[in-house]
Amino acid sequence: MGLAQCLEAAFLFLLLLGLTSGQRLVTVQQGPLYRVRGSHVTLWCKVSGYQGPAEQNFQWSIYLPSAPEREVQIVSTVDPSFPYAIYTQRVRSRGIYVERVQGDAVLLHITELQDRDAGEYECHTPNTDERYFGSYSAKTNLSVIADTLSASMAPQVLTHTEGDAVELTCEVSKSTIQHTHLSVGWYHLQGAGEHHAEEVLILSKDFILKPGPSYVQRFLEGDVQLNKVGNTTYKLFLRRVKPSDHGQLYCEATEWIEDPDKTWKDISLRQTERTSLTVLSQGRDLSVDIGAAESSVSEGDTLQLNCMVEAQKSSSRHFQVIWLLNGMEVARVDLHGVLTWKEKYEERAKLGQLRALKPSNTIYVLTISEVGLRDNGTYQCSVSEMKTPGELHAIQTNLSSGIQVIVKPVGLSLHATLRSRIATIRYGQSFELVCQVSANYSLEEVPMSVRWLFQPSPPTSPYRELVQVFPSGTVAWVAAQSHFKEKAQLMKADTSFRLHIHSAVAANEGKYQCEVEVWRRNVLPLGQPSATTRSNAVGIKVVMPESKLQVSTQNSSVEVASSADTAIECRIVFAQNNSQLAVTWYLLPPLADGAPVQIVRANYSSVLEYGPEFSSPAQKSRFLSQRVSSNVFWLQILSVNLGDRGQYYCVVEEWLWLVDGWYKLGEGTSGRTTLELKLPERELQMEKTNDSLSAREGEEVTLPCLLQGARLPDTRLSATWFQMKESGLSSPLLILHHNGTVLSPQQGLAPRLYLRHPTAGDFGLTLSRVERSDAGLYYCQVQEWQQQGEGKDWALQASAHSGYSQLTTIPPESTVMSRICSSPSLLNFILCLPLVLILLLALAIFCWYYKYEKSKKGNVLGNQLMELEGNGEVKTTGL
CATH class of the missing domain: 2.60.40.10 (Immunoglobulins)
Structure with a gap:
């Protein structure tokens, strides 16, 4: 260590020693600072370790570059005559003033920075202690730079129809010598007023796109985009404008600089001229009505509801219809005629008790056969018009009036009630469900059967049958529910049925129902049920063993030399002896926007699974998960490089082998270890x-x-x-x-x-x-x-x-050759054309040769005939 470093260390030690002894210390904003000419600038100053009153006074001075040894007084919180003449007018007009943040901290404001304001600023606090001890002033440098930021957009007056696309272009540039960043954003003003502007989409100084609160969903769906073209062009693209977009749009650019304290400060801002956007709404001519042949029906009857749509040119428009009962969705028919039932109605639809049809583009029919008391209520249909078949958003929606449907009770009143003494049980305990049957007639010697139904938790499917007990006592288990058969016991006593489950496991958690059928000889022939009823649902919750896992959450840091090896520690404070642990390592890179990256996971069997970003052979060879003791895991990083910087942490899962397999008890997240390179x-x-x-x-x-x-x-x-x-x-x-x-x-x-x-x-x-x-x-x-x-x-x-x-x-330029190569049919034609031409030429030559030989033979034969006719002799001249 050199002499300068030794003196600096000694000074810091003495300074720290003084601080612990109540020594006064004045601190000012760390420089050098760069601010733009004409901007509003603030400099903070605070004092600590003082023994005087809680409200301290402050005096600001400047040392100009032209006279660095000469103090020029600017402003004081205690002495109105403190400013020198060159600052007196600016202080009186509050062009320069001091704002007291608290008793021992202030801000110096310069409302319009000038070139002559560049220099070394000193903040001084007059002594209020019994004796002088510590520092009473601090200095910082302020440089004034030119404002080079520019933002421009050609003002326009645009009129579009709802659903059209709009593109606006903003040109932004700067030529600041210092290292600065730009943020560019688009803002929306309702009407022509100057009230608060709403954010549309902003490209931050960190190259992150941030939509405004009202544009988040449209941004996620790709309807609002901001594209940067080249170095200076920023384009806002609204794929489908809405009436809410009506108003004025403008672009705003901000230039940012990083101060020595690592904070970013906006030093310049520019707004462009505004573009006026008028959005014309689509026509609203949609009318919807609902009707029924009979609105009062008895249990077991059939109910038919009709939804009628009236609209101009309805055959060429696209409608989606939703059926509602008491305001809750029953089913929907999309614009292609595809039918979707809500979950609670799926089972009845499969049995053919519910049907929804689309006879035409303007008539929709809902039919309910074997209606029950649960079908009582007010029915409505909601019709939405879509602009195109692929559209996800409605142009307009209209709701019909409500029609009240009353279902009257078919004389055979049958009712089933399901109950359980305990709704929440621990893993391995037993529970019992009792299905009690009642009717308005005697059930003695009446044949009855029961079906037990189950829906797992969380619900992933409709209720499914577990088992059926027939009047004869025959039991029929559903093959897919064999795990229930091994644990269940079925009993019947008079008018009640019981389902007893031994040693409950997680798969037994869910909702249960019983469905009872009775046969009455004087109503229907024996062997056919005369009445059926389904009970209420009873939920059973199985509480699994609790996890007592504790993972150390203490944050730490590691500094490693480049190319050296290191290890990140994950320490288990407590875990049950009979449990197995799985550990997953994550990295939060320095510039990540809160999204961690998975490095590697070692499951409870120590099988490694690498994340997508670390699945290459090079990364796998450098990042290794290792369990070094019963309570310590290491993430080994070999040959550390600059890209490995960031915050590392582990997520530990506690797994326990139960009767029906491995079960995850819980998990814990460790503290973060910051990895930095030792430069x-x-x-x-x-x-x-x-x-x-x-x-x-x-x-x-x-x-x-x-x-x-x-x-x-x-x-x-x-x-x-x-x-x-x-x-x-x-x-x-x-x-x-x-x-x-x-x-x-x-x-x-x-x-x-x-x-x-x-x-x-x-x-x-x-x-x-x-x-x-x-x-x-x-x-x-x-x-x-x-x-x-x-x-x-x-x-x-x-x-x-x-x-x-x-x-x-x-994207690559479109050339003649690229267009040829991108079209297989054209490419094949061009490749085959020479072959076709050669074949045609060969065929033409063959035909010509054939005709030539034929004519030649004809001439020879003619000459022979002429000789024969002339002298009566046959003379051969050669063929």
Whole structure:
């Protein structure tokens, strides 16, 4: 450690010692600060460790660059005559003023920053203690920079019909020398007033899209989008405008700078001119009515309800109909005629007791056969019109008036009541259900049968039959419910039926019903039920053994040198001896938006399952889950790199083997361990400007990584390129070791990655044959290594990482060749055309040759005939 470091450590120690002894300390906002000319600026100052009154006084001064040793007094909380002449008018007009946040903390306000306000500011607190002890002032630097932010949008007056698409373009640029970020957002004003604007969609300074409260659902459905084209163009796309979009839209850009205390401050804001949007509503001519042949029916009768739709040009429009009973949905018929029943009606529909038909586009029929008292109530139909068959949102909806249906009791009153003494039982206990039957006539010697029904919890299906007991005593179990058969005991006494379940397990939890049928000889022939009734539902809850698992929630941090190995600990404070533990490791990357990434899971049998982001061979070889003792798990990370930074934690599950299998008792989440790289004392100088690049698919692009400044002698450099995924996880793409070897951890990308390296400090990465999936954030890390002696190891001397490069991919250009290749029929035609032409040419030559030979033979034969006719002799001249 050098002399300067020793003095600094001693000073900090003395300062800490003084603080513990009640020493006065004045602190001011950490500089240097960069603020834009003309903006409103605040600087905070506070005092601690004082012994005087609770309300302290503050005085602000400035040391100008032109006279750094001369104090110029600005403003005071106690002395009105404190300001120098050059500040007197601005203080009186409150262009400069002090706001007291609390008794020992204030804010200095400069309402309109000027170039002459640049300098070193000092905050001084007059002494109120019995003696001078500590610091009474603190300083910070403020620089004034030009405002280069611009935002523009051409004002328009737009008129659209509800459901149309709208696109607006905003041009935003800046040329600030300092490293700043931009946020761009779109805002909506109802009407022409100047009242509060509503957020539509904002691209934050951290490159995150955030919809306004009223636009969240439309953003998730893709109806509201913000696209960045190139470096300066931002486009808002509203896929389906609504009447609520009526009003004014404008774009707002904000420039942000990171202060030395790592907080981001908005330093400039621009609003564009406004675009007026008028949204015309669709016509509302939909009329709905409901009717019934008879609104008063008896039990067992059939009820038919008709829903009539009236609308202009109804045959070409698309309607969805929902049937309602007492305001609750029964069934719906979508615009394609597809019928969907609500869960409680599915079983009756399967038995044919419920039907819903669509005879035409304007008539819908609901039929209920064998109506019961449960069908009493008010029926309505709700009709919604959709713009297109694929539409998910209704253009308009209309609800019919209600029709009251009264179901009168068929003389044979039969009733079943189901009860249980205990509704909540512990795992392994027994419970009993009693089904009591009653009627308005004597049930003595009346044959009865019972069906026991069960619906599991949570409900994943309608009630299903467990077992049926016939009047003869025959028991018929449903094959799929054999696990009940082994535990159940069935009994009958007079007019009650009992179902006793031994040693209940989790699968026995749910709702139970009994359905009773009676036969009466004087009503129907023997063997046919004259009345049927179903009981109320009784819920049984099976309480499983409680988990007593405790996982250490203490947060910690680990600092590791680059390329070294480390281990993250997950400690179990308490777990039952007879339980098994499963552990899942998660990583929250530094720039992740609250979404952790699963690394690896070791189940209760120690079988490893890696998450999607860590499933490559390179990642599997570096991240290992290991149980080092009965209560300690380790996540081992080998060869730590820059992309491994973040917060690690584990989720431990406690599993117990019960009668019917493994059961998860509970789980616990550990505290978070922050992993940081231990950087060398010396930092390399690198170009850290964040930039945006675009490349067309199929072409190549070079991502910059430029080392600046001097290097130590006899050193070597290594470089690692990272790609940041949507999850915030940084994955290494290519590694250049200091010995010159190159490693490509991601095999799929390896053939397309080239390290340009034209000069000693340039490690630009060339990505060839760009694909759509290559879009994202990229950055590099450069390290400097030096050998410790002849034949000894190389040690890390310095390190730094570049800024972020945002790569945007552009679809390939449509050329004649690409259009040909994208059309199989056209491509086949062009490939086959030469062959067809050759065949046609060969056929033409053959035909010509055939005709030529034929005519030649004809001429020879003619000459022979002429000779025969001339002298009466046959003379052969040769064929």
